[in-house]
Amino acid sequence: MFSGDYDKALAALILANSAKDIGLDATIFFAFWGLFLIRDPKKFSVEDKTQYEKMFGMVTPKGPEELPLSRMNMSGLGKKMLEKMMEDDDTPLLSNFLQEARNNGVEFFGCQLSVEVMGIKKEELLAEVEIITAQDYLKDALNSNIQLFI
Amino acid sequence: MFSGDYDKALAALILANSAKDIGLDATIFFAFWGLFLIRDPKKFSVEDKTQYEKMFGMVTPKGPEELPLSRMNMSGLGKKMLEKMMEDDDTPLLSNFLQEARNNGVEFFGCQLSVEVMGIKKEELLAEVEIITAQDYLKDALNSNIQLFI
């Protein structure tokens, strides 16, 4: 998962959870903007970061609820409307799908190059996230039946 | 197909049609914004919808010709320019590619969760579209050689 959009994160998590539901293994490799989904909102830190990394960390979304829509976000209005529609249908919100994925045992990996460039510390991410390289991701992807770039 | 962009819809349909041309089966699973491509412009209805669903249905694109470009759309100017360039090269427009896909027997599925959340009725979509779950999509994708998230 490369995107940091609320709607694309929904798609990724719903697919991962559905895969688990039919007995498949599912892994998500979070790179670049995708890492915002697995930031722990309570663990943001500025320690040991450059000025740019501090600023970048502050202005970008921390965790699922802060992600914007990929389109029609309209400063959050469009997103609020979508959330209302989801609630009306008793559809869980993004943070629920994220929690479900964690309970389901969907494996979460973070891209090493991305966390280094963005100055995100392992401690700022969900506890179970392991940091791996793009090479490691590819080796894993080689053995899977479906690979999607979201 | 997750995106609701004119250019990405072009890519999806050209790939699906090219697959058919070389003897492969092709299936498109439309989720979220992607559903706008297969709305029948003549069948928009507000019946049996919540206020949010009505509003959402009205402000979003109905069918291929209303989709915006993913970038350089410039309130439709960029899209018009692209369409002119396509015509100059005798390239069919998006609605032609869509019709070709339908004639070719490309299979169209709609995402159940998406239509429920957005309040889109089966009757508002192209007649042949079948509604399936993400689990059904994954089972189908497992048996295919190429899967792309567009």
Place this chain on the structure above:
Amino acid sequence: MFSGDYDKALAALILANSAKDIGLDATIFFAFWGLFLIRDPKKFSVEDKTQYEKMFGMVTPKGPEELPLSRMNMSGLGKKMLEKMMEDDDTPLLSNFLQEARNNGVEFFGCQLSVEVMGIKKEELLAEVEIITAQDYLKDALNSNIQLFI
């Protein structure tokens, strides 16, 4: 590669280079906005183009350094910030990753329909780029283990 964004081009090239590093073959099929990455900045020409094609060629990015970020570009400010962060971590810039891919023997193809519609001439692209159809791309993709739409 369909996108013409700096960050998505980074992702595509890093994956292709990583694939080469672990002994895999890697091919990139550039379509639509993706073609901007492999335009040779020194070879832009208006010869034998329609008015629209000239205009389009002029206002769109020519080569890796002119690509914008997919989000937070902020008229180039966000991109400059990202580049600073990459330099601070001794991470190469996009043009370096592109050069590495060329040195590594990552194969580059351009989409025939895209170059025709956009009026981009083969001579304006990096010298090694071969122009192929979507059908050719699919035949190649059928024989590969990982396919991503970026």
